[in-house]
Amino acid sequence: MEASAIIFYCIAAFILGAGILAVTTRKIFRSAIWLLFSLVGIAALYFWLQVEFIAAVQIIVYVGGIVVLIIFSIFLTQQSGKEMAKPSGKHVLFSLLAVLFGLALIYNLISEYGFAEQASRPFQVAVGEIGMQMLSTTQHGFILPFEAVSMLLLAAMVGCIVIAMKNKSGNLEAAEPPAGKLMIHSDFTSSTTEKEA
Amino acid sequence: MNSVPLAHILFVSTALFCIGMYGLFTRRNIITMLMSIELMLNSVNINFVAFNKYLWPEKLDGIFFTLFIITIAAAEAAVAIAIIINLYRSHNSIDVEDATELKY
Numbered sequence: 001m002e003a004s005a006i007i008f009y010c011i012a013a014f015i016l017g018a019g020i021l022a023v024t025t026r027k028i029f030r031s032a033i034w035l036l037f038s039l040v041g042i043a044a045l046y047f048w049l050q051v052e053f054i055a056a057v058q059i060i061v062y063v064g065g066i067v068v069l070i071i072f073s074i075f076l077t078q079q080s081g082k083e084m085a086k087p088s089g090k091h092v093l094f095s096l097l098a099v100l101f102g103l104a105l106i107y108n109l110i111s112e113y114g115f116a117e118q119a120s121r122p123f124q125v126a127v128g129e130i131g132m133q134m135l136s137t138t139q140h141g142f143i144l145p146f147e148a149v150s151m152l153l154l155a156a157m158v159g160c161i162v163i164a165m166k167n168k169s170g171n172l173e174a175a176e177p178p179a180g181k182l183m184i185h186s187d188f189t190s191s192t193t194e195k196e197a
Numbered sequence: 198m199n200s201v202p203l204a205h206i207l208f209v210s211t212a213l214f215c216i217g218m219y220g221l222f223t224r225r226n227i228i229t230m231l232m233s234i235e236l237m238l239n240s241v242n243i244n245f246v247a248f249n250k251y252l253w254p255e256k257l258d259g260i261f262f263t264l265f266i267i268t269i270a271a272a273e274a275a276v277a278i279a280i281i282i283n284l285y286r287s288h289n290s291i292d293v294e295d296a297t298e299l300k301y
Binding site for chain 1: 200211213215219222226229231233239242246247249250251252254261268271272274275276279291
């Protein structure tokens with residue numbers, strides 16, 4: 001067995017072990033930390049697969065963004081030292097059965113299917129090439145999904161602000177739905193003028 | 198160059214997907230259910246990258262799918278956490294068993 005194969009199996013065991021602990025630990029904060037380890041392991045797997053750009057994006061977005069967001073929401077919503085309620089035995093049994101049957105089915109499918117691997121050609125991912133293809137308007141360019149995703153991110157940002165914003169009771173402005181974006185601004189200015197006055 | 202067959206990487210991602218599915222089935226807390234969903238999305242990303250590397254190494258389509266999935270997962274997590282915080286304000290709990298207004 002080669003060294004890189006050994007490294008792969010170590011990374012795989014790390015990812016799966018951390019994942020199992022993340023879904024079975026009963027303390028929610030530990031669960032978030034195990035999820036963090038699992039995501040770092042997946043970034044290591046991307047490094048092993050020689051897609052360094054995806055690994056960097058994985059670390060920046062997941063480890064630096066999403067897990068921090070999840071930990072913040074844990075701190076905002078509950079006592080992190082408290083243990084969560086144990087799932088009922090019937091629940092666990094049937095979930096395990098469903099998961100194991102699904103795993104066995106997919107395992108069977110993958111091991112039966114012979115993939116025509118083409119190991120001869122090297123796989124090179126240059127970051128410049130990713131950028132060129134991402135923004136190219138030719139047939140194999142990805143400019144349209146890029147723009148769609150940018151609109152989606154803008155919509156998600158505005159949506160998050162509107163959903164998580166506290167609406168003051170008895171405020172007529174907050175009840176007006178069409179002025180969603182202006183309302184934030186006018187709220188802000190009116191509160192500052194109130195402070196000044 | 199490829200010392201590990203493609204099937205083994207697919208086994209890892211399948212196992213990770215099933216772990217996420219188990220978490221989604223057994224957990225009753227919305228934040229931990231969201232974490233299980235993140236695990237499942239990550240297993241799909243591993244599949245995309247592995248297929249791209251082993252089967253079509255001259256193209257970059259799997260890389261782009263992975264990038265877009267990561268972006269959409271980030272947006273989804275942000276919106277979900279905004280909803281969770283709003284739910285906590287109105288119900289004082291983020292257990293799915295407590296949010297039953299739309300059930301009946």
